[in-house]
Amino acid sequence: MSAIRSAxxxxxxxxxxxxxxxxxxxxxxxxxxxxxxxxxxxxxNSAKATSGINGANTRAQAGQHLADSPSLFANDTLRSGQGRSDPALVDVLANESASAVAFVEHEAKVALDVVVQAGGHSAARTHREAPRSDGKPAPVGWDIVQGLAKRVAEVEAVEVVTGATVTALERDDDGGFHVRMDVKPKADGQQAEVQEIKTRTVVLATGGFSANAALLAKYAPHLPAQLPTTNGDWAQGEGLVLAQSLGATLIDLDQVQLHPTAFVDPADPNARTKFLAPEALRGHGSILLQHGRRFTNELGTRAQIVAAMAGQPALLVANDAVVAKFDPAVIRFYGKRGLMRTGIVGVDALADLMRNGLGPCVVPDVTVAGLTAELGAYTAAAKGEKPDVLGKTVFPAEFRATDTFAVACVTPAVHYTMGGVRIDKDARVVRNGGVVPGLYAAGEVSGGVHGANRLAGNSLLECVVFGRRAGKNAALFRGVEESKHVAARWSKL
Known part of the structure; x- marks a missing residue:
């Protein structure tokens, strides 16, 4: 007998x-x-995020006199989306970004005081935590999620059920929904309990499908099948199936983002799931090398850098200045995991490491003179003595032959699915001729915000902005009459 809940x-x-x-x-x-x-x-996946959350006209930007605006932010996002983003969704994203950052700081009790300019952005707007004084890592995604989870646990009206897989989402006779889920047993040897929920409204926040090889092959057959992913095994795309069962429109499912810098573990170079070398490493000044030379603007969009890598791994090189700004504790963590080599003193030692190899990143013919010249040319451009040959105009750090380096081998990996369930600006799930009454979606399960390419920091932001909208509107849903009004409006578009 199934247990029945109501919500x-x-x-x-x-x-x-x-x-x-x-x-x-x-x-x-x-x-x-x-x-x-x-x-x-x-x-x-948000718990794994390490670069930060975007915001325009925030407290931290004002305190650091960083010029930005929602319109500039929206233009960057639309340009990155290459004409495939929904301007109405992008407008909401940009205009509510500052309040989203403030919401995270207040509700999760996380101070987002560090602001960097990440790839594809024309201003510094990606917010993250400052390095901790106790020397422990400050993983921004983990801290935000844990802070919000703690806040949710304090709210009497919210019940959290974990270990529960939703197997069906159907309409009921009263205009609401019938949800069926299998709840894992608390003890070994017991069977899963089937529970049923009668609910007035539903919010889909199930994430993307970057760990589902079958869906990637179906919707993005242009991607090589052997590509690794930065996603956890949970990113299976079940929300798409649930939404489709109610007639939802799906868009841009072929738009799958490759992140250019996933760590290659020299001890397990062929691992399918890889740690992300976050955007903030480049945002704080790390450079990328192939064959001992820079080959791309490190602050270009992810799509641009992946294209420049041409399917080959690269060396990500930070120096002590980059490490200090990024987070020394996190760099130490990467070093302990074997993902980065740290404490490489001087260009001679750097060249020796490159010749001997770091996983598949081997440069047998690299020379100290060549590396010294490459770093010198970069620093000359950073000082404004000459233009950068690769078009870079923002230089968060300078490099010298005497620096202490931290080095990693990185490779492109499936990172994010831009497409999903189509939503409107109020996070209502769209279907032909209107919306699915009472059904909302937010985060990576939805589509329309990012278009052909997602900017760093926009994933966490999208989750907060549209998650808040979805929850609010689900609570205030007025029923069938609201849905008829929305359908009439859509029919005029």
Whole structure:
């Protein structure tokens, strides 16, 4: 016999889209909110994020006199999307970015005081934590998710159910939804319990499908099958199936982002799942080398850098100045994991490391003179003595032959699925002729924000902005009459 629950709002997915959705739903009058996650604990891919969250006109920007605006931010995002982004969604993303950053700081109790200019951005707007004084790492995604999870646990109206896989999402006779889920047993040897939920509204916050080889082959057959991924095994795309069962429109499923810098572990170079070498490493000044030479503007978009890599790995090189700004504790963590070689003193030692190889990154013919000249040319461009031959105009760090270096071998990896369930600016799930009444989506399960390429820092931001909108609107949903009004509006477009 199935256990039956009831809810005003059911949020499926407990990552950085689902957690704000649950909070906003409770804050806007929902007295029974269920937050469901299939993993043993909430977090999802957002817990792995290390570069930060974007915001224009934020507290931190004002304090550091960093010029930016929502319109400039929106233009950067639209340009990155190459004509495939929905301008209405991008407008919401940019204009609500500062309030999203403030929401994270207040609700998660995370101070986002460091602001960097990441690839594809024309201003410094990617916010992250400062290095901790106790020498421990400050992983921004993990800290945000854990802070929000703690906040959710304090809200009486929200019940969190982990270890629960949603197997069906259907309409019920009252205009709401019927959700079926399998809840993992607390003890070994017991069977999963089937539970059913009668709910007025549903928010899909289930993430993307970057770890689902079958869906990648189906929707993005142009990608090489052997590409690794930075995603956890949970990124399977179940939300797409649930939405499709209710007639939802799916868009841009062929738009899959490759991140240019996933760590290659020399001890396991062929591992399918790889640690991400975050955008912030380049945002703070790291350079990329192939055959001992720079080959791309390190602050270009991810798509531009992947194209320049031409399917080959590269060496990511930081110096002591980059390490100090990024987070020395995180660099030490990478070193302990064998993902970075640290403490490489001087260009002679750097050349020796490159000749001997770091995983597949081997440069047998590199010379000290050649490396010295390459670093010298870069620093001359950074000082404004001559233009950079690769078009770089922002130089967060200078490099010298006497520096102490931290080095990693990096390679492109499947990182993010830009497409998904089509939503409108209020996070309502769209289908032909209108919306699916009472169904909302936010985060990577949705499509339309990023188009053909996602900018660094826009994933966490999208989750917060549209997760909040989805939760609020799900709580305030007025039923069939609202849906008829929306359908009439869509028919005129």
């Amino acid at each position: 005003d709002v059911t949020v499926i997915g407990g990552g950085l889209a689902g957690l704000p959705a649950a909070l906003e739903a409770a804050q806007h009058g929902a007295t029974r909110v269920l937050l469901i996650d299939k993993s043993p604990r909430v977090g999802g």
